[in-house]
Amino acid sequence: MKIFHLKEKLYKWLFTILAFASLFFLIGIVLVLIKEGLPIFHKVSFSKFIFGRFWYPTYSPAEFGIFPLIMASIWVTLGAVIVCVPLGIGSALYLNELAGVRQKAILKPIVELLASIPSVVFGFFGMVILTPFLQKVFNLPTGLTALNASIILGIMATPTVCSIAEDALNYVPNAFREASFAVGATRWQTLTRVVIPAAGSGISTAIILGMSRAIGETMTVLMVAGGAAVMPHTFLEPVRPMTAAIAAEMGEAPVGGDHYHALFAIALILFVITFVFNIIAEMISRRFRIKLGLSG
Amino acid sequence: MDNQVKMRAQNVDFFYGKTQALKNVSLDIYANKVTAMIGPSGCGKSTFIRLFNRMNELVPHTALRGKIFLDDLEINGPLVDAVDIRRRVGMVFQKPNPFPKSIFDNISYGLKVNGIKDKAFIEQKVEESLKKAAIWGEVKDRLGDSALKLSGGQQQRLCIARCLAVETEVILFDEPCASLDPISTTKIEELILELKKDYSIIIVTHNMQQAARVSDYTGFFLLGEMVEFGKTQDIFTKPQDPKTEAYITGRFG
Numbered sequence: 001m002k003i004f005h006l007k008e009k010l011y012k013w014l015f016t017i018l019a020f021a022s023l024f025f026l027i028g029i030v031l032v033l034i035k036e037g038l039p040i041f042h043k044v045s046f047s048k049f050i051f052g053r054f055w056y057p058t059y060s061p062a063e064f065g066i067f068p069l070i071m072a073s074i075w076v077t078l079g080a081v082i083v084c085v086p087l088g089i090g091s092a093l094y095l096n097e098l099a100g101v102r103q104k105a106i107l108k109p110i111v112e113l114l115a116s117i118p119s120v121v122f123g124f125f126g127m128v129i130l131t132p133f134l135q136k137v138f139n140l141p142t143g144l145t146a147l148n149a150s151i152i153l154g155i156m157a158t159p160t161v162c163s164i165a166e167d168a169l170n171y172v173p174n175a176f177r178e179a180s181f182a183v184g185a186t187r188w189q190t191l192t193r194v195v196i197p198a199a200g201s202g203i204s205t206a207i208i209l210g211m212s213r214a215i216g217e218t219m220t221v222l223m224v225a226g227g228a229a230v231m232p233h234t235f236l237e238p239v240r241p242m243t244a245a246i247a248a249e250m251g252e253a254p255v256g257g258d259h260y261h262a263l264f265a266i267a268l269i270l271f272v273i274t275f276v277f278n279i280i281a282e283m284i285s286r287r288f289r290i291k292l293g294l295s296g
Numbered sequence: 297m298d299n300q301v302k303m304r305a306q307n308v309d310f311f312y313g314k315t316q317a318l319k320n321v322s323l324d325i326y327a328n329k330v331t332a333m334i335g336p337s338g339c340g341k342s343t344f345i346r347l348f349n350r351m352n353e354l355v356p357h358t359a360l361r362g363k364i365f366l367d368d369l370e371i372n373g374p375l376v377d378a379v380d381i382r383r384r385v386g387m388v389f390q391k392p393n394p395f396p397k398s399i400f401d402n403i404s405y406g407l408k409v410n411g412i413k414d415k416a417f418i419e420q421k422v423e424e425s426l427k428k429a430a431i432w433g434e435v436k437d438r439l440g441d442s443a444l445k446l447s448g449g450q451q452q453r454l455c456i457a458r459c460l461a462v463e464t465e466v467i468l469f470d471e472p473c474a475s476l477d478p479i480s481t482t483k484i485e486e487l488i489l490e491l492k493k494d495y496s497i498i499i500v501t502h503n504m505q506q507a508a509r510v511s512d513y514t515g516f517f518l519l520g521e522m523v524e525f526g527k528t529q530d531i532f533t534k535p536q537d538p539k540t541e542a543y544i545t546g547r548f549g
Contacts, residue, residue, distance in 0.1 A: 100356065101356070173393070175389060175391060175393035176393060176395055176396070177354075178351065178354070178387075178389060178393065179389065179393045179394075179395065179455070179458070180395070180405070180409075181351065181354060181382060182349060182351065182382055182386060182387040182389075182459065183382065183383065183386065183405065183406030183409065183410075183458060183459060183461075183462050184379045184380070184382045184383030184406060184409060184410055184462060185379070185405075185406075185409040186379055186409070189409045193405070193408075193409065194395055194405075197396075197397075198395070198396050
């Protein structure tokens with residue numbers, strides 16, 4: 001009897017610890033980012049770091065302005081949104097409203113399978129197929145550009161957007177559709193005036209999480225974005241998003257040096273951005289569930 | 297003149313895949329009367345009324361044989377648009393299903409999807425419909441509030457108002473009180489009696505007292521067949537078929 005109780009307790013503790021492990025990791029990572037990132041601000045002011053237009057970390061004197069990197073991340077992410085929103089939402093609408101049961105049973109797993117392709121494979125695809133194509137079409141010196149990264153990231157974010165948006169459409173009770181048909185609405189009217197507005201915040205969540213996927217992606221942008229740490233002017237120029245800068249430069253930055261700290265500070269800023277994205281997504285999706293009368 | 301036929305089902309068979317849900321059902325629905333469909337769960341009564349506004353065709357793998365008429369129009373005819381039929385034959389569902397929109401928008405929705413843009417007309421129609429559905433007094437000061445904030449009974453009356461707004465001619469009630477409390481149920485029943493002055497009404501119910509209270513005609517369904525149809529009074533006092541008698545006296549069901 002006693003051993004049994006002991007075992008029960010042991011299990012409880014074991015799983016409690018495991019459950020809290022993620023929290024510890026999160027806090028640990030944030031603390032390290034802060035500890036290693038903050039020292040750079042003794043060298044450069046915060047605003048100069050964020051809005052500085054020159055990123056010459058290895059020059060002497062070095063310049064630590066990450067504005068070109070931030071802009072590159074924003075451009076590439078927005079470009080990815082332009083690609084993944086029509087693709088992802090469009091396929092979600094098709095899957096949920098038009099495809100038959102069997103078609104959906106086959107198609108949805110396939111779309112989700114797209115998410116399981118390693119990012120390096122996407123990057124490879126961009127380098128080998130998209131790069132020469134873009135170079136030829138736009139007659140560019142290099143096909144490794146913001147456009148290239150946007151397209152590949154957009155395709156990579158599509159399964160995220162599609163899957164979450166499809167879930168949102170699925171959550172819209174069938175009773176709403178029936179009610180709409182029953183007053184003489186067409187399928188299109190039902191879709192645009194009842195189903196999509198009802199799923200609206202769920203769809204916004206899907207887009208935000210897709211963006212968060214795109215902005216945090218590293219390997220692909222490292223491979224196809226071109227890597228030039230200068231202010232982007234058009235989508236047809238090489239850029240260096242924040243993630244690519246960290247990945248490319250961390251290996252050569254001397255530990256404890258200014259460059260090293262600057263890279264950690266970039267990581268910290270990136271973390272804050274994705275964190276905010278995820279919070280917003282969570283808030284919107286909570287409102288969505290309340291709106292549809294599902295549990296908060 | 298008393299018994300003008302508004303809708304008619306003629307030798308209707310209905311299939312879900314290979315399962316036959318309705319077997320050779322023929323029935324007349326009289327204008328300005330309430331016709332009740334009773335029977336145990338799964339007897340096909342809900343399936344049957346969903347044929348009158350062509351809702352069943354939204355369910356995949358179903359098939360219909362036989363004819364259904366609205367006045368003289370065969371509603372499944374080749375040139376007939378389901379959208380048209382659904383406007384003329386409204387439906388109130390088992391669970392109140394207002395849209396997650398404002399009270400006003402819930403009512404105006406049907407008008408807008410049918411192409412009406414005149415704002416003053418829409419406003420007037422919304423008020424008129426809410427009044428007819430006996431809910432105007434409760435909502436007139438908060439037409440902009442979400443319909444989901446209303447109680448279940450209010451939501452159901454709102455749904456009734458929603459089908460009145462599109463100038464429906466027939467209203468199908470599919471167990472409209474199944475999820476409501478007794479007081480809300482009474483209100484809906486009173487409303488049904490009031491509405492039959494202007495509309496032809498079909499109601500599916502598993503509650504025999506309800507059928508007895510509100511309907512003029514009753515059809516008894518069992519296993520996809522209509523066992524008996526007649527004046528409600530006759531069905532409940534001197535049923536012809538022993539199965540009907542067994543059901544209404546509560547020996548099964």
